[in-house]
Structures are given as C-alpha cells and as structure tokens.
Amino acid sequence: MAARRTVSAKTASPEKAARLRASAKARSGPTAREARSLERRQAILDAALEEFSARGFEATRLDDVAKRAKIAKGTIYLYFRDKESLFQELIRDMLTPIIGTIQNVGAIEAPLAVLADRLVDMFVREVFETRRKDVIRLMITEGRRFPKIAEFYYREVLSHIIAAVRAILRRAAARGEVSAALADFPQILVAPGLVAIVWSGLFDRFEPLDVRAMMKTHVELLLASRKAS
Amino acid sequence: MAARRTVSAKTASPEKAARLRASAKARSGPTAREARSLERRQAILDAALEEFSARGFEATRLDDVAKRAKIAKGTIYLYFRDKESLFQELIRDMLTPIIGTIQNVGAIEAPLAVLADRLVDMFVREVFETRRKDVIRLMITEGRRFPKIAEFYYREVLSHIIAAVRAILRRAAARGEVSAALADFPQILVAPGLVAIVWSGLFDRFEPLDVRAMMKTHVELLLASRKAS
Amino acid sequence: MAARRTVSAKTASPEKAARLRASAKARSGPTAREARSLERRQAILDAALEEFSARGFEATRLDDVAKRAKIAKGTIYLYFRDKESLFQELIRDMLTPIIGTIQNVGAIEAPLAVLADRLVDMFVREVFETRRKDVIRLMITEGRRFPKIAEFYYREVLSHIIAAVRAILRRAAARGEVSAALADFPQILVAPGLVAIVWSGLFDRFEPLDVRAMMKTHVELLLASRKAS
Amino acid sequence: MAARRTVSAKTASPEKAARLRASAKARSGPTAREARSLERRQAILDAALEEFSARGFEATRLDDVAKRAKIAKGTIYLYFRDKESLFQELIRDMLTPIIGTIQNVGAIEAPLAVLADRLVDMFVREVFETRRKDVIRLMITEGRRFPKIAEFYYREVLSHIIAAVRAILRRAAARGEVSAALADFPQILVAPGLVAIVWSGLFDRFEPLDVRAMMKTHVELLLASRKAS
DNA sequence: GATGAATGAGGGTTCATTCAT
DNA sequence: TATGAATGAACCCTCATTCAT
Numbered sequence: 001m002a003a004r005r006t007v008s009a010k011t012a013s014p015e016k017a018a019r020l021r022a023s024a025k026a027r028s029g030p031t032a033r034e035a036r037s038l039e040r041r042q043a044i045l046d047a048a049l050e051e052f053s054a055r056g057f058e059a060t061r062l063d064d065v066a067k068r069a070k071i072a073k074g075t076i077y078l079y080f081r082d083k084e085s086l087f088q089e090l091i092r093d094m095l096t097p098i099i100g101t102i103q104n105v106g107a108i109e110a111p112l113a114v115l116a117d118r119l120v121d122m123f124v125r126e127v128f129e130t131r132r133k134d135v136i137r138l139m140i141t142e143g144r145r146f147p148k149i150a151e152f153y154y155r156e157v158l159s160h161i162i163a164a165v166r167a168i169l170r171r172a173a174a175r176g177e178v179s180a181a182l183a184d185f186p187q188i189l190v191a192p193g194l195v196a197i198v199w200s201g202l203f204d205r206f207e208p209l210d211v212r213a214m215m216k217t218h219v220e221l222l223l224a225s226r227k228a229s
Numbered sequence: 230m231a232a233r234r235t236v237s238a239k240t241a242s243p244e245k246a247a248r249l250r251a252s253a254k255a256r257s258g259p260t261a262r263e264a265r266s267l268e269r270r271q272a273i274l275d276a277a278l279e280e281f282s283a284r285g286f287e288a289t290r291l292d293d294v295a296k297r298a299k300i301a302k303g304t305i306y307l308y309f310r311d312k313e314s315l316f317q318e319l320i321r322d323m324l325t326p327i328i329g330t331i332q333n334v335g336a337i338e339a340p341l342a343v344l345a346d347r348l349v350d351m352f353v354r355e356v357f358e359t360r361r362k363d364v365i366r367l368m369i370t371e372g373r374r375f376p377k378i379a380e381f382y383y384r385e386v387l388s389h390i391i392a393a394v395r396a397i398l399r400r401a402a403a404r405g406e407v408s409a410a411l412a413d414f415p416q417i418l419v420a421p422g423l424v425a426i427v428w429s430g431l432f433d434r435f436e437p438l439d440v441r442a443m444m445k446t447h448v449e450l451l452l453a454s455r456k457a458s
Numbered sequence: 459m460a461a462r463r464t465v466s467a468k469t470a471s472p473e474k475a476a477r478l479r480a481s482a483k484a485r486s487g488p489t490a491r492e493a494r495s496l497e498r499r500q501a502i503l504d505a506a507l508e509e510f511s512a513r514g515f516e517a518t519r520l521d522d523v524a525k526r527a528k529i530a531k532g533t534i535y536l537y538f539r540d541k542e543s544l545f546q547e548l549i550r551d552m553l554t555p556i557i558g559t560i561q562n563v564g565a566i567e568a569p570l571a572v573l574a575d576r577l578v579d580m581f582v583r584e585v586f587e588t589r590r591k592d593v594i595r596l597m598i599t600e601g602r603r604f605p606k607i608a609e610f611y612y613r614e615v616l617s618h619i620i621a622a623v624r625a626i627l628r629r630a631a632a633r634g635e636v637s638a639a640l641a642d643f644p645q646i647l648v649a650p651g652l653v654a655i656v657w658s659g660l661f662d663r664f665e666p667l668d669v670r671a672m673m674k675t676h677v678e679l680l681l682a683s684r685k686a687s
Numbered sequence: 688m689a690a691r692r693t694v695s696a697k698t699a700s701p702e703k704a705a706r707l708r709a710s711a712k713a714r715s716g717p718t719a720r721e722a723r724s725l726e727r728r729q730a731i732l733d734a735a736l737e738e739f740s741a742r743g744f745e746a747t748r749l750d751d752v753a754k755r756a757k758i759a760k761g762t763i764y765l766y767f768r769d770k771e772s773l774f775q776e777l778i779r780d781m782l783t784p785i786i787g788t789i790q791n792v793g794a795i796e797a798p799l800a801v802l803a804d805r806l807v808d809m810f811v812r813e814v815f816e817t818r819r820k821d822v823i824r825l826m827i828t829e830g831r832r833f834p835k836i837a838e839f840y841y842r843e844v845l846s847h848i849i850a851a852v853r854a855i856l857r858r859a860a861a862r863g864e865v866s867a868a869l870a871d872f873p874q875i876l877v878a879p880g881l882v883a884i885v886w887s888g889l890f891d892r893f894e895p896l897d898v899r900a901m902m903k904t905h906v907e908l909l910l911a912s913r914k915a916s
Numbered sequence: 917g918a919t920g921a922a923t924g925a926g927g928g929t930t931c932a933t934t935c936a937t
Numbered sequence: 938t939a940t941g942a943a944t945g946a947a948c949c950c951t952c953a954t955t956c957a958t
Contacts, residue, residue, distance in 0.1 A: 056374060058287030061948065072923045141370040143431045145285060150431045158432065179450055185443045187428065191420035198423060199416065202372045202379045203387065214414045221408055222450055290931065301940040312932065514832060516745030519952065530919040541953065599828040601889045603743060608889045616890065637908055643901040645886065649878035652885060660830045660837045661845065672872040679866055680908055748927065759944045
C-alpha cells in the first residue's frame with residue numbers, strides 16, 4: 001500500500017525515487033506500475049538532458065521535453081515539482097553514481113603513471129563519451145544561476161575528486177614520481193578535461209580535438225617534470 | 230543629414246559603429262552628437278555585459294539593461310537590432326581589441342620561460358582581472374546557442390591564439406626548452422586559465438583559487454619536462 | 459447485479475441516491491454494499507462542503523475534496539457527474555430536509571411573540587450553529603453563478619419560508635400583535651439572520667456579533683411597534 | 688520629469704494613482720498622457736467590476752477584462768501588479784469616496800425619522816442604484832478569500848458606519864424616539880439593505896423586491912417601537 | 917467499484933518588440 | 938532621437954476529467 005504513494009505530485013523527489021528503486025528490487029509484488037513509473041521518470045530525465053543541453057535551462061520549453069519524452073506536459077509535474085526541480089534532480093541523478101566511485105580512487109596504491117593512465121581512461125570512457133559530459137557542461141553553463149547545484153556538485157563530487165587526486169599526488173611526490181608543487185593545484189591535472197568538454201561543444205566543428213591524446217600528453221609532460229626537481 | 234542616420238534603428242551594426250568612430254576622428258563637424266551617440270552605445274554595452282554575466286542571455290531583461298544604462302527601453306533598439314544582436318555585438322566589441330595584439334605575440338623571440346611568464350601575467354591582468362573574463366565566460370556559457378559567435382570567436386581570436394602559442398612552442402621545443410609534444414596541444418597551456426574562469430564563477434565561495442599561482446606552477450611543471458625528453 | 463449499478467458513474471444523481479436510500483430500507487438483500495456506497499457519498503459531500511466553504515467553488519480542488527474524504531480523486535466521479543454536479547447536489551442535499559419542516563411552520567397557531575421566539579431559536583440552533591449556515595453562505599456567494607441552484611433554493615425553500623412567515627404575520631397583524639406592513643416584507647424578519655451569516659464569515663474576528671441577542675432584539679422591536687399603529 | 692514615471696509596471700498602486708490625479712489637477716503641463724493613463728486605468732477597473740461581478744474573482748479571466756476594456760492583456764499589468772491587486776484596488780477605489788461622507792453623518796442633528804429617511808434615500812441612490820452595489824456584493828461573496836480587503840472594509844467603512852449609526856441611535860433613544868436596545872445592534876438598521884443586495888442578485892427574476900419600500904417600512908416599524916418601551 | 921497516473925486545455929504572467937508622441 | 942506605454946506571443950503551471958489496471 002505504501003508503494004502506491006511512492007511517486008506522487010508535489011512530492012516526487014530523489015528520496016522517493018530512490019525508495020522506489022529500492023522497493024522494486026526488494027519485493028516481488030505489483031512491480032509493474034513501479035517499473036512503469038521509473039521508466040517514465042527516466043524518459044523525462046533523458047528528454048530533459050537533451051533539451052537542456054541543446055538550449056540551456058531558460059530557453060528549454062517543458063513542452064518540448066514532454067514531446068521528446070512522449071508524454072503529456074502535465075505528466076512532468078507528477079514526477080518533478082517544477083522546471084527547476086527537474087533540472088536539479090537531473091544533475092543530481094547523473095552525478096550521484098559517480099560519488100561512490102571517487103571515494104575509493106584516492107586509496108589505490110600504484111605508480112602515478114599507471115594511476116594517471118587509468119584516470120584519463122576513466123574520464124574519457126565514463127564522462128566524455130557519455131551523457132555525463134553534457135551534465136558537466138550544464139554545471140558549467142548554468143551553475144551560476146543554481147548556487148545550490150553548484151554547492152552540491154562541489155561538496156559531493158568536486159571536493160572529493162580534488163581530495164583524492166591530491167592524496168595520489170602527495171604520495172607520488174613522496175616517491176619522487178612528480179613535482180610536489182602539483183599537489184597544491186590538483187585542478188591542473190583535470191584542466192584539460194574541462195577544456196575538452198568546453199571545446200567539444202563550441203569548436204569541434206572547426207577543429208576537432210583528440211581528447212584522449214591531449215590528456216595523455218598532458219600527463220606525460222607532468223610526469224616528466226619529476227626529473228627536473 | 231547623413232550623420233544623423235549614422236546610427237539608426239534596424240541598421241545599427243558594428244560597421245556603422247566603426248564608421249561612426251572613424252568619422253568622429255577624421256572630421257571636425259557636429260561631433261558632439263556623434264560622441265553622445267557613441268557614449269550611449271557604450272553605456273548600453275556596459276550594462277548589457279553586467280546583466281548578461283549575472284543572469285545569462287535568456288534570463289536577462291532588456292528592461293534591466295535599459296535601467297542600468299539609464300536610458301529608455303526603446304532606445305536600445307536605436308542602437309541594436311534586437312536582443313541577440315546586442316549580445317553578439319557585445320562579444321564582438323569586447324574581443325576585437327585583442328585580435329591585433331595576439332598576431333604579434335607569436336613573433337616575439339625570447340626564452341619560453343620568459344614568454345610564458347609574460348603570457349600568464351597578461352592573461353591575469355588583461356583578462357582575468359577584467360570584464361573580459363566575463364566575456365569569455367559568456368562565450369563558454371552561451372556559445373552553443375550562438376554558433377555565429379562561437380565561429381567568430383574561433384576564427385578571429387582562438388585560432389590565432391592557438392597558432393601563436395603553437396609557433397612559440399615549436400621554436401621552444403627546437404631549442405630544447407620544452408617537449409615537442411606540447412606543441413600538438415597548445416590548449417594544454419591555456420587550460421588552467423579556463424579552469425580559473427569557470428572555477429571563479431562557481432566555486433570560489435567554497436574554495437578560493439589563486440589563479441596566478443596555479444598558472445605559474447603549471448608553466449613551471451611543463452618547462453621542467455624538457456630535461457626528461 | 460442491478461444493485462451494482464444503483465450508484466454508477468455518469469448517472470449518479472439525487473434520484474438514484476434517493477432510490478438507493480429507499481431500497482436500503484425496503485429490502486434486506488446485499489445492503490452492506492449499498493450502505494458503504496451511501497457512506498462514501500456522504501463522506502464526499504461532507505468534504506466538499508468543508509472545502510467549498512473555505513475556498514469557494516472555483517478555488518476548490520477536487521483533489522483536496524478527495525483527500526479530505528479519504529478516497530481517490532477518481533471515485534468522486536463515480537458518485538457525481540462533475541464538479542458542478544457535486545456542488546449542486548451538495549446544496550440540494552443539505553436543503554432538502556428543511557423543506558418539509560417549513561411547510562408546517564405556517565400552520566402553527568400561537569401568539570407571534572411565542573412563534574418568533576421559536577423561529578429565532580430554530581434559526582440559531584438549526585442553521586447558524588450548523589453546517590447549514592455554510593450552505594446558506596454558499597448560496598449567497600456562489601448563487602449568481604448557478605442560476606439553477608438559486609432557482610431551486612427559491613422555489614423549494616425560500617418561497618415557502620416567505621409564504622409561511624407571511625401567513626404568520628398576517629394572522630398576527632389581524633390579532634393586532636404586529637403592524638400589518640410587516641407582512642408585506644417578510645424578508646425584514648429574516649434580515650438579521652442573513653446579516654449574521656455574512657458578518658460571521660467576514661468580520662467576527664474584528665467584532666464578534668451575538669446573533670441570538672441581535673435577532674431577539676429585532677423581534678422585540680418589531681413586536682413593540684404594534685402599539686404604535 | 689517625475690510625472691513620467693507616475694504609472695509604471697510593478698509599482699502601479701493606489702498611491703501612485705492618487706499622486707497622478709493630484710498632479711493632473713495641480714499643473715498645466717503634459718496632462719495629455721496623464722489623462723490617457725487615468726482613463727485607461729478606469730477602463731480596466733470598469734471592465735474588471737463588470738467581469739468580477741458576473742463571474743466572481745476566480746472564474747474571471749483577465750483576457751475578458753482586457754477585451755472588455757479594449758486593451759491588450761499585458762496592459763493590465765502596467766496598471767496593476769496582478770489579478771489580486773486589480774481586485775483589491777477595485778474595491779478600495781470604489782469604497783474610498785464613501786469614507787469621508789460617512790464621518791459626518793453621525794454628527795448631524797435631526798429627528799431620527801428625518802435622518803433615517805435620509806439614510807435610506809442615500810443608500811438607495813448612492814449604493815443600490817449604483818455600481819457600488821456590485822462592490823458590496825463582491826465584498827460579501829469574495830471577502831472571505833481576501834482577509835485584507837475585509838479588514839480594510841471593516842476598518843475604513845463598516846466600523847465608521849456602525850459608529851455613526853450608533854451615535855445617531857443613542858441620541859434618538861435619549862430623546863425617546865426609539866428603543867435604546869436598537870443602539871446595541873446598529874446592524875439591524877442596515878440589515879434590509881444587505882438583504883436587498885443579496886436578493887437582487889439571486890432572486891429578483893423570480894420575485895422583484897422594492898428595496899426602498901422595504902427599508903422605509905422597516906424604519907417605520909422600528910420607530911414605532913418607541914411608544915412601547 | 918476504486919484507484920491514481922495521465923492527459924491537455926486553460927489562464928496568469930512575463931517580456932521582447934513596436935510605435936505614437 | 939528618445940521615450941515608455943502598449944502589444945501579444947509565449948510559456949509555466951494547475952486541475953478537472955479520463956481511463957487503464
């Protein structure tokens with residue numbers, strides 16, 4: 001019976017969705033409706049990502065999102081409080097799965113050369129060649145107008161990435177694999193990734209950019225600096 | 230009479246403005262009106278930059294731009310065809326002065342260490358601590374929705390910067406000052422600058438970033454790599 | 459099977475409900491379901507009265523009515539054709555029981571002083587301190603938009619009240635208990651009752667009104683006028 | 688110059704309108720635009736009264752108000768913040784002129800018979816046969832949903848009317864013209880007026896009511912009661 | 917019968933653009 | 938030229954009503 005009210009207007013929220021997903025796995029009961037509900041929600045999120053990415057938050061019409069998701073306009077409001085909620089939950093939903101992954105990264109012990117390779121590879125395959133790239137782009141383009149989202153991203157994702165990368169760099173520097181200075185600005189390591197995302201959206205049609213090669217090159221250059229210090 | 234129509238509704242365009250500026254310098258006639266007109270135009274552009282930066286293109290109301298520029302809403306249309314034109318001319322106007330400057334940079338002969346220092350310094354003083362930072366940010370955040378502007382930026386600014394930086398790097402690599410690989414991706418050199426601009430708008434309140442230090446560190450690391458290769 | 463359709467969507471109407479009530483008394487068959495149905499209907503009406511009174515017809519959401527009645531929104535449509543029907547039947551249902559009562563009032567023989575006292579008392583206890591007050595208020599506030607309801611109220615309730623009161627006043631005047639003029643405007647006798655209902659909804663929080671005292675005073679003043687004429 | 692900003696979006700308010708009216712009288716300058724503005728505002732208010740009276744607040748579409756006032760929908764928002772403001776200012780505007788009039792009424796010295804006659808006459812001519820009747824009706828029908836308006840009406844209008852009537856009745860009672868009890872419930876004196884307004888909107892088509900006659904009769908009956916007490 | 921998810925028409929409000937002054 | 942009142946298309950959001958389960 002509780003499941004009946006799982007997704008309801010005005011209250012549809014990440015927690016509810018999570019609960020729904022959980023209950024869907026835990027029980028065997030009337031999963032049909034729940035599954036359908038989850039599908040719908042996802043269809044809306046997919047359509048929203050597409051539209052928000054193409055037009056930006058303000059210029060996106062919920063009408064178009066609905067059309068793309070093949071549902072009626074009003075249906076969106078059964079799953080999200082309003083346009084802003086849709087946007088925020090979209091970003092949250094896309095970023096949340098990463099959070100857990102990052103935590104462990106910092107603990108891995110391996111030569112920096114190996115780790116860095118792995119990180120680059122992960123970024124390219126898990127972010128750049130994914131819709132997550134679009135989410136990051138949305139963070140960049142719309143973040144200023146959604147301080148809460150920026151904060152969420154910083155607290156839950158970015159700060160952890162930075163901490164993890166910093167930990168790795170510290171240990172690598174201690175081992176003499178890289179200059180200690182790099183650990184002061186872990187952002188440097190990720191900078192080309194950001195450039196790639198921005199570039200791909202704006203200038204790829206004029207001059208394509210081989211992201212993986214660029215990032216690899218960057219890492220190699222930084223690693224080469226060890227012998228200098 | 231001709232002067233009167235120099236800047237007029239529906240036709241106000243960069244060329245006209247340029248012509249106006251030119252004529253203002255060349256002749257001695259009724260410059261007063263022209264000067265006033267130019268001032269107005271500038272006031273509108275200043276206000277527009279402020280508003281567009283704070284809210285983004287779509288969310289900016291011309292009403293607010295007018296209020297900030299201390300003119301009537303309708304007056305904007307005497308200087309710019311429409312909101313989009315205002316935006317595009319704003320970006321063009323802000324970027325144009327840079328264009329000439331860049332051309333020469335590539336020709337300068339000096340050790341990379343010196344040049345790089347100078348470039349970093351220039352970026353921080355001429356871009357990052359300037360409203361130009363906001364223009365770059367606008368390019369990043371709104372560029373996708375204004376392909377023409379992205380193209381203009383690429384053709385007139387970015388491609389030249391990249392070419393100049395690449396030339397510098399090539400010569401530096403030839404002299405053994407830096408790895409030749411870097412010349413393949415001049416974007417790497419600028420990447421921290423982009424990170425800085427994005428970061429400053431989104432996360433500075435959580436964790437301030439010392440842009441100059443970061444860029445310096447980056448350059449030093451890259452330069453250190455020469456001994457390795 | 460027939461019983462099943464007794465109260466059904468699209469056709470649920472006062473007659474049906476009446477028939478249902480009748481059949482419920484007359485027979486002994488599957489009354490359980492009928493009783494439940496009647497209960498539901500009543501729960502909806504109760505909730506509707508509450509909501510309509512608080513917000514008015516237009517501003518009332520059937521969603522809220524359903525929530526208050528602890529049923530699903532769709533269920534309302536099993537008992538009432540639409541929102542308007544619900545409203546009209548609500549008023550009809552609340553007023554109908556009065557109809558019979560009124561008919562007899564006019565026939566009662568007693569000194570006006572006694573009758574008037576009884577009327578005031580009845581009004582206060584049976585109307586003013588009851589939800590019927592809210593129904594009257596709804597008649598007043600929404601009546602213009604529901605001419606049918608206004609007509610029903612006039613034909614079935616008001617005209618009878620007026621006729622009854624007029625009869626009483628005529629006889630009282632004949633007995634010299636009150637001025638004959640009062641019989642021309644029986645509305646005068648009820649006027650304070652109306653004032654009380656309107657006042658209670660709007661101004662009681664600023665200045666409470668003792669309805670019973672006011673009505674008593676009014677009646678006494680009118681009765682006192684007999685000696686003058 | 689100040690006049691230029693007299694009526695502006697988002698700020699159009701009673702004070703502004705008042706200032707506008709004032710300045711229109713005080714100066715001789717560019718009254719043309721001001722006059723037009725005032726006309727527009729009035730046209731909107733007239734149309735709004737018509738529509739609100741016919742359909743009630745919620746059911747009224749601003750589209751219809753605009754159509755009736757022969758302006759564009761958006762224009763309404765140049766004069767009123769939103770639908771609710773339009774409604775509230777409508778009522779305020781219609782009631783305000785009465786306020787001053789009432790203050791003096793209580794001070795008039797004359798036999799109650801004369802005063803009462805005058806009051807009835809005033810009510811019929813100034814309220815009942817005027818659009819003010821509709822405003823009062825709106826107060827009655829919508830007042831509950833607009834506590835502020837109800838409060839305004841009570842503080843600025845009703846309480847003064849009651850005080851004035853009470854003062855009159857006290858003096859009349861002292862002179863033996865009427866029972867002292869009436870002064871406890873001045874509402875009684877006005878009750879038929881309220882009945883008339885309600886009746887006229889709902890039941891006039893079934894049974895017309897001679898308001899003046901009813902009120903006269905009522906007054907006479909009350910006055911007649913003096914000999915009894 | 918009962919449910920509540922889904923629908924989509926409708927309306928309040930905003931704001932780029934126009935135009936009479 | 939400059940103004941700002943006026944316009945009306947566009948869009949978010951609500952909610953009565955329907956319908957598959």
